[in-house]
Structure formats: C-alpha cells, structure tokens
Amino acid sequence: MNLSGEFFAFLIFSLMAIGGAVFMISFTRVVHMALAMAFTFLSLAGMYVLLHAEFVAVVQVLIYTGAVTILMLFGIMLTRHRDEDHAEGRRWHRGLSFVGVTAFGLILLMTIWRSPLPESGADPATYTVQRLGEIIFRHYVIPFELTSVLLLAALVGAVILAKREGQS
Amino acid sequence: MPATSYLALAAILFCIGLYGVLTKRNAVIVLFSVELMLNAANLNLVAFSKFGLYADIAGQIFSLFSITVAAAEAAVGIAILIALYRRRQTVDVDRFDTLKG
CATH class of the missing domain: 1.20.5 (Single alpha-helices involved in coiled-coils or other helix-helix interfaces)
Known part of the structure; x- marks a missing residue:
C-alpha cells in the first residue's frame, strides 16, 4: 500500500464519516444527532471528490448537508416532545439488534474481501x-x-x- | 485506493444505519438512519462507476437519481411524521402500535 495523498484523504474522510455515524447513534440529544449526521454527509461528499464525481459531491453538499439536515431540524423542532432519546427497558432488543447487525456486517465485509475486484479504476479524464x-x-x-x-x-x-x- | 476500501466503508455505514433503524425510538432519528443507509448505497454506486468491471459514468447518474428520490422521501416522511405527531402528541415509534394484534 503506497502512502499517497489519496490514501490520507481517504483515511481522514472515512474516519470522519464513521465517527459521525457512531456519534449519531451514541448521542442522546436529538439536535446533536442531526449535527453529527450533517458531518457524515459532508465527509461522504469528500469521498465522492476522491472518486472523481465532483458533480455528485456538490449535489450531496447541497441536498444532504443543506436541505435534508435542515428539513430534519425542522422536523425535530415541530415535534419537540421529549428532547432526549431514552432507552430504558430495551436491553434485550438492543443486544439482539447489535448481534444481528454485527453478523450481517461481517458477512458483507467477508464477501467484499473475497470478491475479485479490478484494482485500477477507469480513466478519470472522461469523468x-x-x-x-x-x-x-x-x-x-x-x-x-x-x-x-x-x-x-x-x-x-x-x-x-x-x-x-x-x-x- | 482500491475499490475494496470504498465498499467496506459503505458496508460499515449501512450497518450503522441499520442498527439505528432497529434500536432508535425517535422517528426523526429513524428517518435519519434510513438516509444513512441510502448514502451508503450511493457510495457503492459511485465507487463502481469508477472501479467496476465496465466502469462508466452511468453509476454517477444513478446516484444522482437516488439522491433525488431520497430527498422526496425525506420530505414526505417528515410530513407524515408531523401529521402523526399532531394526532398522537408523540414521535416515539413504539407508541404507534394501533395495528398490533
């Protein structure tokens, strides 16, 4: 694996994306969840730039980071009933969900790891x-x-x- | 970067979104998790438009259509949520159990 600029950009953007998603799951206040989600959407736009999809990246910033996040904030504001997301009395449900999702994710990752994918991408000059x-x-x-x-x-x-x- | 890393990132994001859909009780956050899963699918489409066996720019067009449909879905979802909130005074998905047998 060569340590190029693309590699570091991918590392930073993927850490930002996964970190934002994990924080979205673990925060308790709903507004913080929305902001963590906006962070994830923004880093996915960076990922699209890395994949030579600049127009899709701009659309991602406009629609997801802009419109969908603001729409969700409006939804939170208009339905403000109980600000915090409580999770008492559902330990079994959470545990089972976690085990199921982890097993599903491991199967997905193993399949991706085993599939023969082309190493080099297409010519970016045509994109x-x-x-x-x-x-x-x-x-x-x-x-x-x-x-x-x-x-x-x-x-x-x-x-x-x-x-x-x-x-x- | 090889295609495997992009696909692995998309798989991880999809799993986090799935966990959010299954465990969160606030309906707004459930909608957000669905958006995260759709984003993971978009990342797959764009990655295959560069790294696929027949790499073509059509993958980016598919992801543009998918983003459009996801935006429409978010708007209708929030509207349904507001209508439900007005009727039941809650956004807790566990309380919407009228159809439970």
Whole structure:
C-alpha cells in the first residue's frame, strides 16, 4: 500500500464519516444527532471528490448537508416532545439488534474481501460534468423527466399531509 | 485506493444505519438512519462507476437519481411524521402500535 495523498484523504474522510455515524447513534440529544449526521454527509461528499464525481459531491453538499439536515431540524423542532432519546427497558432488543447487525456486517465485509475486484479504476479524464450532462439528456432523459413528476408529487403530497385537518 | 476500501466503508455505514433503524425510538432519528443507509448505497454506486468491471459514468447518474428520490422521501416522511405527531402528541415509534394484534 503506497502512502499517497489519496490514501490520507481517504483515511481522514472515512474516519470522519464513521465517527459521525457512531456519534449519531451514541448521542442522546436529538439536535446533536442531526449535527453529527450533517458531518457524515459532508465527509461522504469528500469521498465522492476522491472518486472523481465532483458533480455528485456538490449535489450531496447541497441536498444532504443543506436541505435534508435542515428539513430534519425542522422536523425535530415541530415535534419537540421529549428532547432526549431514552432507552430504558430495551436491553434485550438492543443486544439482539447489535448481534444481528454485527453478523450481517461481517458477512458483507467477508464477501467484499473475497470478491475479485479490478484494482485500477477507469480513466478519470472522461469523468467530466459535460459528459455527465450529455448522458443524462441523451440516454436518461425519460427518467429525468419522470423525476420532475415525482418531485412535484412529493411536494404536493407533503403539503397536503402536513396541513392541519379541518381547515380549508 | 482500491475499490475494496470504498465498499467496506459503505458496508460499515449501512450497518450503522441499520442498527439505528432497529434500536432508535425517535422517528426523526429513524428517518435519519434510513438516509444513512441510502448514502451508503450511493457510495457503492459511485465507487463502481469508477472501479467496476465496465466502469462508466452511468453509476454517477444513478446516484444522482437516488439522491433525488431520497430527498422526496425525506420530505414526505417528515410530513407524515408531523401529521402523526399532531394526532398522537408523540414521535416515539413504539407508541404507534394501533395495528398490533
């Protein structure tokens, strides 16, 4: 394993991502969980930059670190009932979940370790935003248009669901 | 970096998200954990768009679509959560057990 800059960047970003996720699980105050999650989303954007997906990284920062985190903060604010996440009386449930998830994760990691994957990546010079746009608007134009319908339906549905009943 | 490390990171994030979904009681945090699992899947898509057997930029496009659908899902999820909170005055997922036999 060569100690290149990419290796150190990967190490830092993966530590940040896993650390943010673990803190999200272990914090007790809900707002702290949301901030730890924003940290994880941001470091995943750095991971996308390492994989030559700059546009996806920018979209990740805009949508996840920006929009989804703020949306979740609004959700926390509007449903503020009991600020802390208590976990008494569910030791069996937690233990069983932990054992099951750990076994699942070990199976996944072992499968990844054993699969023959190509060592070197594709040529990063072809991974430009221009090419991304060309492929979206040539090969994937119908899914792209369907996405706009989906977003409109989600927007209208969210407004109708969150509207107070009995008021028109 | 080889593809294995990216896939391993995605697997670890997916497992942390799964544990959060299974054990957390606040419904907002459950939604957050689902987002973490979706992010792990996105990381896999982008990693295979660079390291796959037939490496192509289409993997990045799939992850863009997945991010869009996840954003729509988060908006509708929060709306359902607010409607439930208005009716039951709680966001504790253990209390939404009306369908329990």
